[in-house]
Structures are given as structure tokens and as C-alpha cells.
Amino acid sequence: MSEKKRGFLGRLFGGKDKPEDAADTAAGPVETSEAAPAPSEDPGSPELETEMEVPPAGSLSRPAEPFSVADGPDLVDDFSAPVVPVAPEESLPTDVTGEEPGAEQVTEPAEVVPSPPPPAPVADPTPAPAPEEPKQSWFQRLKQGLSRSSASLTEGISSIFTKRKLDASMLEELEDVLIQADLGVDTAMAITERLSDGRYDKEISPEEVRSILSEEVEKVLEPVAKPLDLDTGKKPHVVLMVGVNGTGKTTTIGKLSQKLRSEGKSVMLAAGDTFRAAAVEQLKIWGERTGAEVIARDTGADAAGLAFDAMKEAKDKAVDVLLIDTAGRLQNRAELMDELEKVIRVIRKHDPEAPHTVLLTLDATTGQNALNQVEIFGKVAGVTGLVMTKLDGTARGGILVAIAAKHGMPVHFIGVGEGVADLEPFSAKDFASAIAGLA
Numbered sequence: 030m031s032e033k034k035r036g037f038l039g040r041l042f043g044g045k046d047k048p049e050d051a052a053d054t055a056a057g058p059v060e061t062s063e064a065a066p067a068p069s070e071d072p073g074s075p076e077l078e079t080e081m082e083v084p085p086a087g088s089l090s091r092p093a094e095p096f097s098v099a100d101g102p103d104l105v106d107d108f109s110a111p112v113v114p115v116a117p118e119e120s121l122p123t124d125v126t127g128e129e130p131g132a133e134q135v136t137e138p139a140e141v142v143p144s145p146p147p148p149a150p151v152a153d154p155t156p157a158p159a160p161e162e163p164k165q166s167w168f169q170r171l172k173q174g175l176s177r178s179s180a181s182l183t184e185g186i187s188s189i190f191t192k193r194k195l196d197a198s199m200l201e202e203l204e205d206v207l208i209q210a211d212l213g214v215d216t217a218m219a220i221t222e223r224l225s226d227g228r229y230d231k232e233i234s235p236e237e238v239r240s241i242l243s244e245e246v247e248k249v250l251e252p253v254a255k256p257l258d259l260d261t262g263k264k265p266h267v268v269l270m271v272g273v274n275g276t277g278k279t280t281t282i283g284k285l286s287q288k289l290r291s292e293g294k295s296v297m298l299a300a301g302d303t304f305r306a307a308a309v310e311q312l313k314i315w316g317e318r319t320g321a322e323v324i325a326r327d328t329g330a331d332a333a334g335l336a337f338d339a340m341k342e343a344k345d346k347a348v349d350v351l352l353i354d355t356a357g358r359l360q361n362r363a364e365l366m367d368e369l370e371k372v373i374r375v376i377r378k379h380d381p382e383a384p385h386t387v388l389l390t391l392d393a394t395t396g397q398n399a400l401n402q403v404e405i406f407g408k409v410a411g412v413t414g415l416v417m418t419k420l421d422g423t424a425r426g427g428i429l430v431a432i433a434a435k436h437g438m439p440v441h442f443i444g445v446g447e448g449v450a451d452l453e454p455f456s457a458k459d460f461a462s463a464i465a466g467l468a
Contacts, residue, residue: 052359054400072364084237090426125397166332167453172463174445178426182210182242187235203238210424211396212246213431220245246430250457251438253433257414257441257454259289261385265343267376269384271369271410273402274357277418277444282352283315284452290319294349299339300325301332301372302356313356322346332356332368333375336408340379353384360405369410388441390416391432394423405438416452418444426464 165173172179185206189199200221207217223241224233259266268285270278279302286296298321302308306328316323324339336353343351354370358365376383389412391399406412415438420426432438440455 082255099234099325131302148378161330168459168463170451171445171459174421174451175426175460175463177423177424178210178420179464181424182427182464183235183239183466185209186238186242190233190235190238191233193236194230195224195233196230200225205420207242207427209425211431213434215434216245216249216427216430219249239465242391243312243461243467246427246434246464247457247461249430250455250460253437253440254455254457255414255439255441257386257388258388259294259350263380263382263385265348266385267340267343267351267353267380267383268386268388269353269355269373269410270388270390271355271406271412272357272390273359273395275391276357276392277416278302278357278390279315279354280309280447281390281416281442281452282312282354283319283442284414284449285443286319286352287449288320288452289350290321295344295347296321297339297343297348297351298323299335299351299353301335301354303328303330303332303335304356308354308356322348333371336372337378339376340376340383344379360402366405366409386414387412388414388416389438390418391418393420393426393428395433396423396425396428399428400432400435403432403438407436407438412438414439414441416440416442416444417455418452421445429460 038314062233076202091123186203189206193199203224204217207220208214213219220242223245224238259268270282272278282298286298289296296319298312300309300312300323302312303326309325309328313323313325315321322342324335326335326338326343330353339351339353353376355369357367358369360366373384387410389403389406389410391402393399395402402411403415415432417429417440420443429440429443442452443455443460444452446456455464
């Protein structure tokens with residue numbers, strides 16, 4: 030036994046040299062085919078491999094992983110662990126580089142499992158406050174509501190007055206445009222006469238024509254623009270709302286109720302449209318919003334009987350204003366107009382002067398038919414004032430000018446939308462400027 034091996038065994042067994050006979054019984058080198066020593070008497074210890082097959086030289090492209098021996102390669106025969114045979118050639122990775130493999134073991138690349146996406150941020154349950162829109166003035170809302178009517182007039186005027194000298198044919202074209210906008214024949218003729226005065230054979234701009242249009246419309250509307258006066262000393266002051274189907278009677282009552290309540294008046298509402306269930310519920314909602322008491326009956330109940338009860342309740346409770354709704358009815362239906370007369374007769378049993386105010390709601394989209402409605406309802410119900418609604422839904426808003434020119438009926442309110450703020454007292458100047466498209 031060499032000195033190197035003896036020194037290693039000495040250190041291994043605590044400084045004493047291993048006996049020679051022990052060394053002589055050790056297994057031979059790996060490269061020989063000598064038999065391995067007898068297995069240990071311990072039945073639990075595994076038997077050592079006695080032989081191992083060494084592949085032919087050059088058959089391996091990469092050597093097996095070397096054993097880690099602390100004191101040199103010539104003591105590999107002192108290992109007691111079983112010798113693992115080299116795997117077959119086809120199971121080993123091929124070294125295509127030809128370089129000396131390092132100690133690092135080559136393994137198959139691990140499967141990359143993508144990490145789950147981060148959880149979505151939890152939305153704040155408290156919604157962010159919406160940015161406040163700048164509050165529009167009444168004139169801005171009116172101008173926006175009349176934009177279809179003003180656009181129709183502006184386009185027609187601009188197409189006529191295009192750097193040409195004024196002549197009779199241009200005035201005739203303008204008159205047609207004004208009549209188509211339902212301004213009425215009288216108003217259309219007044220505007221064309223005003224333009225022809227001293228302007229023949231002279232150029233006139235569309236802006237100048239629109240300015241004259243605004244002035245002439247204001248002249249017609251100024252006498253009928255009257256606020257609704259409910260301070261007549263009557264208690265309750267009875268307001269009867271009439272009109273055809275779909276003109277906005279119930280909504281107008283609700284908006285009036287809110288305006289009167291904001292002025293500090295006590296208000297009672299009577300759901301006299303007993304033919305339409307939705308009208309009763311709608312009026313009840315307005316009553317809850319405005320703090321007004323609502324007198325209602327089942328659908329199909331007698332409207333005149335309800336009006337009688339409402340008059341009694343309003344007098345007993347000394348309310349300031351009683352607003353009575355009625356069912357929509359066509360002006361050419363005689364039996365329906367007779368029923369309206371009956372409602373008025375019942376109201377006058379409590380107060381011979383009631384109703385003190387009869388408001389007719391007109392839908393601007395009906396055009397020329399609105400002229401007929403004013404005439405018929407005026408005769409049957411004694412209409413005292415008008416409320417023009419839905420001016421934002423038509424390009425023929427000039428019908429209000431034609432009504433004012435023909436009937437001279439006071440116009441108290443106009444509406445350009447569904448909101449409470451979209452019903453305002455009528456202003457002749459504002460309406461004339463808006464329909465002419467002036468700032």
C-alpha cells in the first residue's frame with residue numbers, strides 16, 4: 030500500500046493506519062472485472078455491484094458525472110456505495126460543442142407557468158362626483174329649444190339673400206319661407222313690406238333680414254306676453270287645465286305647482302283626468318314632490334263629481350290655489366266638449382266666478398291645427414290664457430306668432446323641454462331673438 034493511501038486511511042480512522050489485510054481485501058480498480066468483496070453480514074445493507082460494463086471508447090459524447098473524492102482519484106476503490114452503470118448512449122444528451130463538460134448538471138428546461146394576472150383593482154364603491162355642467166340661462170335654453178325653427182328660417186334666408194340686389198322675386202321667396210315656418214300670412218307680409226321700404230335694387234345681407242324678422246315678430250308678440258296673475262283675492266283661486274290629448278296638461282300642472290309652492294303658496298291638485306290611469310299616478314307623484322295635497326278617484330270615475338269634491342276640500346282647507354286637471358279631448362268631438370262644459374257647471378255651484386283661470390295647453394308640433402284648438406276651446410271653456418309646449422320638437426315654432434296675430438290670446442308660459450326649469454313665463458323679446466337665430 031502506498032504512503033499516500035496509508036496517510037488518507039490514517040486520517041479517516043482517527044490517525045491509526047488501516048491494517049494491511051483490510052486493504053488487501055478491498056475491491057480492485059473500476060476498470061478491472063475482478064469480483065467485488067463479499068457483501069456485508071448486515072442483512073439490511075445492499076449488495077455491491079461486482080461488475081460494470083464500460084462502454085467502448087468514443088461511444089460516449091459526454092463522460093458520466095465524476096465522483097467527488099476528497100483525496101485523489103486513486104482511492105475510488107475505497108467507496109462502499111454501489112457503482113451506478115452508465116446510462117445507454119441514446120439516453121444521454123449529446124454535446125455538440127465538443128467542449129469539456131463542467132460540473133454543472135445539464136437538465137431539461139423547466140416548464141414555465143405564467144404567473145396569474147394581478148387582481149383587478151377594486152373599484153371604489155363611492156362614485157366620483159360628476160363635473161357640474163355650467164347652468165344655462167333661460168334664453169340659452171330657449172334658443173337651444175327653438176334651434177330647429179331658427180335653423181329652418183336661417184337656411185331659407187341665407188339661400189335667398191346671396192349678394193344679389195333686392196327685387197320682387199326675392200321678396201316672394203322670403204314670404205314663402207316665412208309662411209312655411211307657420212309665422213302666418215299677416216306676419217310674413219309685414220316683414221316683406223318692411224324689407225322693401227327703400228331697399229329695392231340694393232344689396233341686403235342675411236343678418237339684416239334676420240334682424241328685421243326679429244323686430245317684426247316682437248311687435249306681434251308683445252301685446253300677448255302677459256304673466257299669470259293668481260293674486261286676485263279669490264281663495265281658492267281655481268285654475269282649470271284643458272287641451273287635446275298629449276299636449277302636456279298634467280306635466281304643466283306639476284310644474285306650475287312647484288313654481289307656486291316655491292313662492293310660498295298652498296296648492297291642491299285635482300286628478301280630473303279619470304280616463305287615463307297614468308295621469309292620476311303622475312299627478313300623485315307631483316303632489317309628493319311639491320308637498321301639494323292630491324284629490325283623486327279610481328280610474329273611470331265621474332270627472333265632474335271629482336271636481337265638485339275638490340272644490341269643497343279646497344274651500345274647507347282654505348288653500349291658495351286649486352289646479353284641476355281634465356282628460357284630453359279633441360276639439361271636434363261634441364260629446365267630449367259637452368262633458369267639459371259639465372265640469373265647469375259643477376265648479377260654479379261652489380263659486381259662480383270659477384274657474385278663475387282656464388289655461389289651454391298647445392302642442393307646437395301640431396302646427397296650423399293649434400289655431401283651430403284655440404277657437405273651439407275658447408268658445409266652450411272660456412279660455413283665458415295659453416301655454417305653448419314642445420317648441421323644441423318642431424321646425425315650425427312660428428305658429429305661436431300666427432296664434433297671437435289672429436286671436437290675441439294671452440300667452441303665459443312656453444315650454445322647451447321636460448324639466449321643471451324648461452317652463453318659463455313668456456317673453457316676446459326673447460322668443461323673437463331666439464327664433465331669428467340672434468345672440
